[in-house]
Amino acid sequence: MNNELSAIEKTVLSDYKYGFVTEIEADEAPPGLNEDTIRFISAKKNEPEWMLEWRLKAYNHWLKMQEPSWANIKYDAINYQDIKYYSAPKQKKKVNSLDEIDPELRKTFEKLGISLDEQKRLSGVAIDAVIDSVSIGTTFKEQLAELGIIFCSISEAIQEHPELVKKYIGSVVPITDNYFSALNSAVFSDGSFCYIPKGVRCPMELSTYFRINAEGTGQFERTLLIADEGSYVSYLEGCTAPIRDENQLHAAVVELIAMENAEIKYSTVQNWYPGDKDGVGGIYNFVTKRGICQGAHSKISWTQVETGSSITWKYPSVILKGDHSVGEFYSVAVTNNHQQADTGTKMMHLGKNTRSRIVSKGISAGVSNNSYRGLVHVGKNAANARNFSQCDSLLLGDKCGAHTFPYIEVKNNTAVVEHEATTSKIGEDQIFYCNQRGIDTETAVALIINGFAKEVMNQLPMEFAVEAQKLLAISLEGSVG
Amino acid sequence: MNNLEYIKERYNQLPSVNDLNGLGVIRQKAFEALNKMGIPTTRHEEWKYTRIGSFFNKEYQYQANQSAVSANELSAVRLPGYEQANEMVYINGRYSPELSVIRSKGLTIQPLEEAAKNEYKDIVSKHLGHSSNYLKDGIMALSTAFVQDGVFVHVKKGQIIEHPIYIYNITDARQANVLAQPRTLVYVGENAQVKFVETFSTLGTQESFTNRVIEIVVEKDAITEYYKIQTDASHASQVATTHIQQIGKSYTHTVTVSLNAGLVRNNLNIVLDEQYCEAHLYGIYLQQGQSHIDNHTVVDHAKPHCESNELYKGMLDDQSTGVFNGKIFVRQDAQKTNAYQSNKNILLNEGASVNTKPQLEIFADDVKCSHGCTIGRLDEESLFYLRSRGISENTARSLLLHGFAVDILEQIKLAPIREYVDKLISERLEFDLA
Numbered sequence: 001m002n003n004e005l006s007a008i009e010k011t012v013l014s015d016y017k018y019g020f021v022t023e024i025e026a027d028e029a030p031p032g033l034n035e036d037t038i039r040f041i042s043a044k045k046n047e048p049e050w051m052l053e054w055r056l057k058a059y060n061h062w063l064k065m066q067e068p069s070w071a072n073i074k075y076d077a078i079n080y081q082d083i084k085y086y087s088a089p090k091q092k093k094k095v096n097s098l099d100e101i102d103p104e105l106r107k108t109f110e111k112l113g114i115s116l117d118e119q120k121r122l123s124g125v126a127i128d129a130v131i132d133s134v135s136i137g138t139t140f141k142e143q144l145a146e147l148g149i150i151f152c153s154i155s156e157a158i159q160e161h162p163e164l165v166k167k168y169i170g171s172v173v174p175i176t177d178n179y180f181s182a183l184n185s186a187v188f189s190d191g192s193f194c195y196i197p198k199g200v201r202c203p204m205e206l207s208t209y210f211r212i213n214a215e216g217t218g219q220f221e222r223t224l225l226i227a228d229e230g231s232y233v234s235y236l237e238g239c240t241a242p243i244r245d246e247n248q249l250h251a252a253v254v255e256l257i258a259m260e261n262a263e264i265k266y267s268t269v270q271n272w273y274p275g276d277k278d279g280v281g282g283i284y285n286f287v288t289k290r291g292i293c294q295g296a297h298s299k300i301s302w303t304q305v306e307t308g309s310s311i312t313w314k315y316p317s318v319i320l321k322g323d324h325s326v327g328e329f330y331s332v333a334v335t336n337n338h339q340q341a342d343t344g345t346k347m348m349h350l351g352k353n354t355r356s357r358i359v360s361k362g363i364s365a366g367v368s369n370n371s372y373r374g375l376v377h378v379g380k381n382a383a384n385a386r387n388f389s390q391c392d393s394l395l396l397g398d399k400c401g402a403h404t405f406p407y408i409e410v411k412n413n414t415a416v417v418e419h420e421a422t423t424s425k426i427g428e429d430q431i432f433y434c435n436q437r438g439i440d441t442e443t444a445v446a447l448i449i450n451g452f453a454k455e456v457m458n459q460l461p462m463e464f465a466v467e468a469q470k471l472l473a474i475s476l477e478g479s480v481g
Numbered sequence: 482m483n484n485l486e487y488i489k490e491r492y493n494q495l496p497s498v499n500d501l502n503g504l505g506v507i508r509q510k511a512f513e514a515l516n517k518m519g520i521p522t523t524r525h526e527e528w529k530y531t532r533i534g535s536f537f538n539k540e541y542q543y544q545a546n547q548s549a550v551s552a553n554e555l556s557a558v559r560l561p562g563y564e565q566a567n568e569m570v571y572i573n574g575r576y577s578p579e580l581s582v583i584r585s586k587g588l589t590i591q592p593l594e595e596a597a598k599n600e601y602k603d604i605v606s607k608h609l610g611h612s613s614n615y616l617k618d619g620i621m622a623l624s625t626a627f628v629q630d631g632v633f634v635h636v637k638k639g640q641i642i643e644h645p646i647y648i649y650n651i652t653d654a655r656q657a658n659v660l661a662q663p664r665t666l667v668y669v670g671e672n673a674q675v676k677f678v679e680t681f682s683t684l685g686t687q688e689s690f691t692n693r694v695i696e697i698v699v700e701k702d703a704i705t706e707y708y709k710i711q712t713d714a715s716h717a718s719q720v721a722t723t724h725i726q727q728i729g730k731s732y733t734h735t736v737t738v739s740l741n742a743g744l745v746r747n748n749l750n751i752v753l754d755e756q757y758c759e760a761h762l763y764g765i766y767l768q769q770g771q772s773h774i775d776n777h778t779v780v781d782h783a784k785p786h787c788e789s790n791e792l793y794k795g796m797l798d799d800q801s802t803g804v805f806n807g808k809i810f811v812r813q814d815a816q817k818t819n820a821y822q823s824n825k826n827i828l829l830n831e832g833a834s835v836n837t838k839p840q841l842e843i844f845a846d847d848v849k850c851s852h853g854c855t856i857g858r859l860d861e862e863s864l865f866y867l868r869s870r871g872i873s874e875n876t877a878r879s880l881l882l883h884g885f886a887v888d889i890l891e892q893i894k895l896a897p898i899r900e901y902v903d904k905l906i907s908e909r910l911e912f913d914l915a
Contacts, residue, residue: 070526395846398813404841409530410856413828419839420853425846 029086038186041086045155058175058185065179071342072371072403073311083218085187148197151206154222157193164195168226172255172290180251181288184220191221196231205461207236218249227262234265236464252287260295267460269468272308279338282310289316293325301328303459305468307475310339317346320354327356330456334475335368344374349385358389361453364400371403378415385415393423394452446473485519497629503597504628507610511625518619530804530836531746531775536690541660550651555580558682560647562897567646573653574661576632587640593631604668608698612724615750615779620720624662624694631664638670645895648679655685667697669705676706678898683717691719701729708893710738711745712905718743724750730757736892737764738902739774746775753787764793765889767909768801775804782815791822794889796882797833805837813844822852879912
């Protein structure tokens, strides 16, 4: 046991392989937050007046709010005046093709395994890459435009499609929603925007890649995705950050809107820097994600693999407003060392015959804490609502914690709601069974964990599933004794 | 607005408010805590779905005199099998030695105030108020602040109390609104066995609010059974805290029965504080009208090799609301824990609603913990099955619901009490037991 443990420690020390810093000249706002910062950001982006007003309204509301403390996480107070709210890689004006992007920047993305143009050729995934605060390039734009699909950075959308942005921004996550979403609304610097017109089935996966690069910055991106009647889109999101001793704040907002018969599939592989083995550094990932099934027969599906961040605080939710709409949430959250995760979902059943399904798998190792917190709400008029939730936790080691906080509120007697949860460790008998067949303990553990998470992994698009599986193995390498 | 001022005034009128001997210090601390925390609102996480603020806007008699509840009135609320049983009677929250009958040997009952000064003072000082570690709210503090009328029950080491102890809480609300605060500390000695059955009844039509706290300390090798049966009318509401601390390897078995009343909040905490403890918790609730039931349970696995098993079942009719909040803690030391929890609800009417939160907090890895909960209505197919065999819809429904309740009824090990509860439930379900 002891020998194995030391082997674990060795592998746990294995480096976070995305932890490099790229030396790119950045255009930054000085640290601190006040109305001027917001005006600065807005001016930088050359935003219309209504956008600035919206931001200021959010900021003024934020000032009146208190940081939430109910989550099962602990961290030192964040000094919001120490953060740089705007950092953009300096480059010459607007680029028309990817070839014009700063070669340093492109190298960064190549290191991350996202070679922008190679990806373009091989996998047919349209990517919007966001570094620090701004989007640096979107691939496949023209091909998508032919179908009427708008896929661009949100700053661009504010310039070119103000009517769409104005109509939908803040409609799912209002600026008053919570502390971090209000902050995001005030200072968001970029993000992705996507509109799928009526009846269009998006022919390729859309993808955003987020990267925090500069020191002392916070990343506040905003994603707005609208799927009009009868359309379909699958959207992927990935994130990494360099190794630093400080904690960096990432407070994003994602809003999804699905009209009648539309379907949105949103997948995230979150691999922000989790901090070192003593819990120094790492990203605070305080994210608000919410989708609304606006029309009948619409569907929103969230899939997330959360392996990074020192703290994760995120509850991708679905408001099931349209009749017969469907919400899904599939999650694997892995915490190791000093990581803390408080994550889950909210399913708000409002329409009739709505269905939701929650599958959450938590894996804790080291001295980490992993919580599932979820709400299933069945409103008074949500006749025949159906929910099934399953939350399983796997504990690797005796110093970590697994917590489940499921809230279930049912106000309609025709609803059927089920919830089940289990917590266990990997059985010695399971390991023994594998050992017996010549599989060493390390591989056996990887095998069992993969099996444990399979239900969720199966939901990921192919391109991501492979990466996510590898990530899972790396995050937990050797953490079982 | 909670009427804290009013409560404070009453506190200052307590005869022994400045007496700091015995329980004085505990009382004063609790009063300070009450001042700080106030009566919980729905912003308090543990009170999210239960509003009790309005109960404190009214005037209550706090130190109601033990008005004359006659022996006749008592016999109307007696439980079957009382002829042999030990009977403890509380009138408006105060123990009445005159009406109580203690028959069994090895059972000592005395005022807490006294026990805090005599040979039991170590037990009292160590265990009284242990529940406030788990319930950090003004309601708990309110009980402790007015603790002076409490009762201490001591079950002697090695003593098997063959006949159950019946506890009758009678509130005399004929003249005025009453706030009753019965408070009991029970110590079950090593190798002893004891069974409790507790009921609540309100006389008259004024409002009554009962804030009852019972703390039970269970020693090594002891066995304790506890049955709480609540069948009060809609003008009677209560917060009932049952706190069981298993300090030696021991066995406890509790069944909580809640039928109607106004608002009922049951706090049941079980602390498994020694290795190899076992705890079984069962509950049934059947709510009609506008009634509100809230079952909060905490099972704290503080030591290894313990086992807990929890099953709560509820039926909610009319506009009633149900809350279930089950917490299981498994501390870091508590390896080899087995903990199970299940909550099943049937909504019988459009207006009924339920909020449930089964919560696990686990810090040890070598454990088996699971919880589950379901909410639904009566199974259509089962109904159809019965109806296709010529059984009327009403009979079929009550048959199915009675079947749903039987799981819990079977857990009442005292035959006369089981039959009594079965009768109560069957009446409400219009189920013909014969």
